[in-house]
Amino acid sequence: QVQLQESGPGLVKPSETLSLTCAVSGYSISNPYYSGWIRQPPGKGLEWIGSIWHSGSTYYNPSLKTRVTISLDTSKNQFSLRLSSVTAADTAVYYCARTPPGVGATDYWGQGILVTVSS
Amino acid sequence: DIQMTQSPSSLSASVGDRVTITCRASQAISNYLAWYQQKPGKVPKLLIYAASTLQSGVPSRFSGSGSGTDFTLTISSLQPEDVATYYCQKYNISPWTFGQGTKVEIK
Numbered sequence: 181q182v183q184l185q186e187s188g189p190g191l192v193k194p195s196e197t198l199s200l201t202c203a204v205s206g207y208s209i210s211n212p213y214y215s216g217w218i219r220q221p222p223g224k225g226l227e228w229i230g231s232i233w234h235s236g237s238t239y240y241n242p243s244l245k246t247r248v249t250i251s252l253d254t255s256k257n258q259f260s261l262r263l264s265s266v267t268a269a270d271t272a273v274y275y276c277a278r279t280p281p282g283v284g285a286t287d288y289w290g291q292g293i294l295v296t297v298s299s
Numbered sequence: 300d301i302q303m304t305q306s307p308s309s310l311s312a313s314v315g316d317r318v319t320i321t322c323r324a325s326q327a328i329s330n331y332l333a334w335y336q337q338k339p340g341k342v343p344k345l346l347i348y349a350a351s352t353l354q355s356g357v358p359s360r361f362s363g364s365g366s367g368t369d370f371t372l373t374i375s376s377l378q379p380e381d382v383a384t385y386y387c388q389k390y391n392i393s394p395w396t397f398g399q400g401t402k403v404e405i406k
Binding site (some may be wrong): 291 | 345
């Protein structure tokens with residue numbers, strides 16, 4: 181079955197770069213899907229960070245665009261998020277997710293990983 | 300960018316009540332709208348996409364309607380397991396913005 185699993189450091193220092201990886205099983209990210217990231221600060225709502233099409237085209241939230249990079253590693257069937265120059269405002273649960281083009285909405289989510297930005 | 304506004308921010312209703320949540324887009328988005336349910340401490344779950352198409356496995360008491368700028372999510376008979384925060388999301392073009400959420404509680 182389809183599974184997504186986030187991994188990466190749970191603690192990042194201010195001004196440094198947050199790096200997360202999403203390991204995918206049950207389908208190939210080389211097939212026509214969007215692979216994306218969504219975050220949720222503690223006690224707050226969902227924020228779409230960005231997505232990448234299987235071809236490599238990327239789409240980012242304008243509010244984060246200058247700091248975000250999403251990439252695919254098809255050899256490992258995983259994709260990654262890099263968020264630079266982090267501050268405490270970037271503390272959140274980060275979810276990786278799949279969006280099939282036929283649906284357009286996100287049908288599978290990872291369990292989420294809490295990333296805290298603190299010195 | 301298109302903004303998504305949900306109302307109300309929270310509501311309390313009795314078991315068996317009909318519950319309606321509204322999502323309004325600042326510009327027309329056709330029917331490129333999804334609804335998600337997030338139970339406390341859990342991962343969001345897709346309920347409805349294309350404004351009114353029920354995702355497989357979702358109970359039929361959930362329904363969605365609307366097109367253009369105004370959308371609704373209806374729970375026809377509220378159940379205790381429906382306690383959650385509900386989010387709308389538009390996905391016509393990037394950015395795929397979420398609404399701020401509506402928290403549903405049992406009275």
